[in-house]
Amino acid sequence: MLILQVCADQGIAPGGTKGASVHLRHVAGALGNRGHRVVTVAKREPVYVNPHPAPVRSLDRGLLAAVREFGLPNLVYERYSLGHTAALEFAHGHDLPFVLEVNSPLTVEALTQRHAPVGFAEHAAEERLFREADSVVVVSRPLADYVERLRGRSDGIVVVPNGVDPAAFPITAAHTGGSTLAFLGHPKPWHGVSRLADVVAAVASRHPAVSIVVIGGGLGVGELMHRARATGVDDRITVTGPLGENGVATILFDSAVGVAPYPPNDFFYFSPLKVVEYMMAGLPVVASAVGDVAATVGDGGFVVDPADDDALASAVSLLLHDPNLRRRLGGIGRRRALAEFTWDRVASQIEQAASALVGGSR
Structure with missing residues (x-):
């Protein structure tokens, strides 16, 4: 055809x-x-x-x-x-x-x-x-x-x-003890990325090495950095700029958790690429319960109330504390992505x- x-x-x-x-x-x-x-x-x-x-x-x-x-x-x-x-x-x-x-x-x-x-x-x-x-x-x-x-x-x-393309993720996240939270994409207002500054500030006392990598860039990064400076965590944030697929896969391999911190939204019509890419990379997902996100993640991570920053931070902290849990949930997500996405x-x-x-x- x-x-x-x-x-x-x-x-x-x-x-x-x-x-x-x-x-x-x-x-x-x-x-x-x-x-x-x-x-x-x-x-x-x-x-x-x-x-x-x-x-x-x-x-x-x-x-x-x-x-x-x-x-x-x-x-x-x-x-x-x-x-x-x-x-x-x-x-x-x-x-x-x-x-x-x-x-x-x-x-x-x-x-x-x-x-x-x-x-x-x-x-x-x-x-x-x-x-x-x-x-x-x-x-x-x-x-x-x-x-x-x-x-x-x-x-x-x-x-x-x-x-997602399985060939882009031939190996999965190592889960060797790192504490990097990965956000994949060019931040937009509906992504809720600025919330990650508060998440890092909340878990830093328990996980001193926690950091964020934004795999992307653009004007939306400014809101995150503004909030990060206000909470004193701007030195924990890395912004890569646009990357090709190999660069994305390499960073996800070295990350601990994939995050999608969407704010409340009564009409969340998206099918987030970032979520299924985290899953294919073997990362556990922490995401907001909006739209079809919970149905996508399944048992491959934690889905929390989009209005509850404490729940978001608690889910991240739990995963950073337990590499075996990260490995297990990441494996579930990977298998789910291979079968359905x-x-x-x-x-x-x-x-x-x-x-x-x-x-x-x-």
Whole structure:
């Protein structure tokens, strides 16, 4: 099957390090590994931190330019981008099945998190895409409920949580006595990363070597560092900046606990890549009980009340105190990730949804 993967989001660079770029790359790669030909058509020019596994062509040149070069696809598969309906219209115009991948409710996100203006056109485009897509792939149950309300029906909605590449983590965390807490990603307001300064301050008396490594960077680090200076723990924080997969795996191998300290959120629609990557690396997870996070972590760590900083610190302290417990929970998480959260599993679920639309051809 020839699949045209479309991404009209200017903020998502094929080959980049942010979570959306990781997702774009691995969906393309996993579908390719299952025998499909994938061509990615993107608004943003590619970068080469992590090479994209499919040919990348510019969306500015139009979808027809890609078709002239590679042939008419069997499927148009678009990562939902705010206000973009051209891929849907292209698919309809050429009598092709259209699958929409929805990673977040972009109109809600733009208003509540990015404080960006969203008008009637963007809302209308979102509802149209949800209603007219032949199938909608979403990353979480809360997001499925959101799509269903606008789509007006549940048929064609498939929940496919994010995955991780086992090959990127050939060895698992050593658990040899270190006291480093790992946060993977470029901090955003909804990550709650500044809370980690208080966690470190709370457990430092019992674990004098405790530290944090932020595997990423960006403007969001400033809030964490501000809080760290206020609590006197700024010397315990390391920020790596963007890293490729090998660099990420190396740091997780040397860490003790993977943390995801999300604040309270009544509509947590994410499927956090960081959580499944911690699990694949053999790290026990300490995370907030929001959205589908508890269902993802299972018995691979501790999930606590998102409003309870003391519970967060207590869970971290317990794990730092007991390397055998870290090893046991990390092993449970690793096995769970291998069974349920690989990119091949993601691709197989997408393939299943697509095959029903294109008659199972490849």
